[in-house]
Amino acid sequence: MRLELFLLVTVAIYAAAKPLSKAAGTRNKLLLISFDGFRWDYDHDVDTPNLDQLLVDGVKAKYITPPMLTMTAPSHFTTITGRWVEDHEVVHNMMFNATTNLKVPYKKTLTKSKWWDNGVLPLWITAQNQGLKTGSFYFPGGGVTYGGQAVNKAIVEMSGHPDDNETEWRHNIDRVMSWFSDENFNLVTLYYGEPDNVGHAKGPDHPDRKVIIKQIDRTIGYLREAIVRHHLTDKLNVIITSDHGMTTVKKRPQVDEIILNKYLNLLKLASFEILDYGGFGILTPRPGKEQEVFNALSNAPNLTVYKKNEIPESFHLAKSERLPPIVIVADLGFNLNSRFIVYVNKGDHGYHNREMDMKTIFWAFGPDFKKNFLSEPFDSIHIYPLMCKLLQIEPAPHNGSLSVTENLNNCVLSAGGPPGARLSALLLMLVLLSVLAQL
Incomplete structure (x- = not known):
């Protein structure tokens, strides 16, 4: 009897000391959404009930700081790689060659691997190399190959495609949800070109900017409904962020340009x-x-x-x-x-990332995030290690730090195992030790 109890205690001690992993098939999924040019305060002067609810049901940062450069391609690639711009080398929206004077507009770069593939692996490829299934819907950098390897499923936004069609926005959400529920994707990145376009064309203070923020808010409401319809509420983590802010352009006669x-x-x-x-x-x-x-x-x-x-x-x-x-x-x-x-343009970006007008957004919700938690500001480079933790994968080399975002989520164990499992093992060990002591 004493020998049997001794063996049980030994097993319990081993279980308590060893971090527990989630059982196969219980890894939660991740959706990363970017709304291009969503300045950190754009929701402050607009009625946004769905965005407001995100803080109740999840976490929000007061703002996040994009990298230098505060442009679409460099900033998005920092988010998806966790690397500074000098490391990933996507140094402008335009693809260029200073020797040949080549200049390629942004949307035409989205299928040019030689602009994006510089030896730094984005999250899609790192996740795929560890057995996960990933997709990119219009996300910058998702439509090319890295070392010859493509994202499992990628849809690239073509030049001239309208960015503000609300019906299409909802259709895109439906397609992404089907990737998760019907095709068992683990990671999908989804990109929207607003409110960047309206910010450029009309300026951040124009009433049309408020109109598009309301449209984004309705889209978030639709997303929440779609998550429920596809039975993903307890399986899908969602991060909503952006690449840069926007400021009003100073023009004559107010200034000398x-x-x-x-x-x-x-x-x-x-x-x-x-x-x-x-x-x-x-x-x-x-x-x-x-x-x-x-x-x-x-x-x-x-x-x-x-x-x-x-x-x-x-x-x-x-x-x-x-x-x-x-x-x-x-x-x-x-x-x-x-x-x-x-x-x-009436509005623009590309300025120093210390400027408040260049700061941007971060919301997150899902089974692995806390609820009703307002975070202090942080740099966007730290989103990458957080995403790797949520996906339970080993990150590629990066410049971010998990310590910056450790207060946002409930993933206590490095392998993502449930905290209660180790507690139960410890309690079992104490009970068995007590019984053993009385024999």
């Missing part, structure tokens, strides 16, 4: 440039002209010019091999114009 050719002869001094593109610019000086270009731009108002090798470490850009030698960051609201003013 920036025209860089006033301060240096671009034709004479530059061999490559992307300057007519919001608040962030890059430039390759002609041989031997770097200091002259730097000095001339240093005299230009309402911007800061950097030699790439002298960029502040906090930017996490200096190690990039793709970025040209000169980087220009305009002051908030000032657009960079090269030779003459061609920019028509």
Whole structure:
């Protein structure tokens, strides 16, 4: 009898000491949704009952800070890789080659593997390599291959596709839900091009921005209903975030707009440039002209010019091999114009990520998240390790930290096992020890 009890105690001690994993088939699923250009405070002046309910039923960050650069492609790729821009090398919305003067617009880059595949693995591929099934619906970077490996299912947004069709938004949710419920996907990323488009075209303070935020709110309500219809309430975690904020563009007659050719002869001094593109610019000086270009731009108002090798470490850009030698960051609201003013946008981004207008959103809900929890702000780079934890996979090398988001979720064990299992084993051990002591 004593021997049998001793063996039971030994088993209980082993069970209590060993982190328990979830049983096969009980791994929860994850949906990552990005609403492009959703500034951190866009829901503050609009009636958004469904977004408000997300905090009651889950967690919300006061805001999150995107990486430098505050652009769609670089920021999204930081979220899905957990790497700084200087590491993943998606350094602009435009695909470019400073030697050949190649420039490819953003949406045409979405099928160009050579722009995205730079040796850093995004979450889709890391998850697939560990036996999971993943999908990308319009998400930047999801429609190309990495080392020849494609995302299991990817739908790429084509040029000219309208971004604000609410009926299509709901249809896309239905398709994604079917991927989870009918095809047993583990991870899906879903992208919406609003409110970025309306923010550019009308400005962040225009009434139409409030209209699109209400549409987003209704879409979140539809998403919650779809989760219930597909019986995913207890199986699906959802993270809702964005890539950058938006600010009002300063224009004449209120300000003197920036025209860089006033301060240096671009034709004479530059061999490559992307300057007519919001608040962030890059430039390759002609041989031997770097200091002259730097000095001339240093005299230009309402911007800061950097030699790439002298960029502040906090930017996490200096190690990039793709970025040209000169980087220009305009002051908030000032657009960079090269030779003459061609920019028509009323709102823009690309500015310093410390600016509050560039901050963005984070909501999350599902079985592994706390309820009614408001988080302090954090950097978007930390979303990646959180997603790996939720999916119970080993992350690829990354620059994020789980400690930043540890208060958001209920996943206590590294393998995702239920906390109660270890407690039960400990209680069993104590009971058996007590019985053994009385024999």
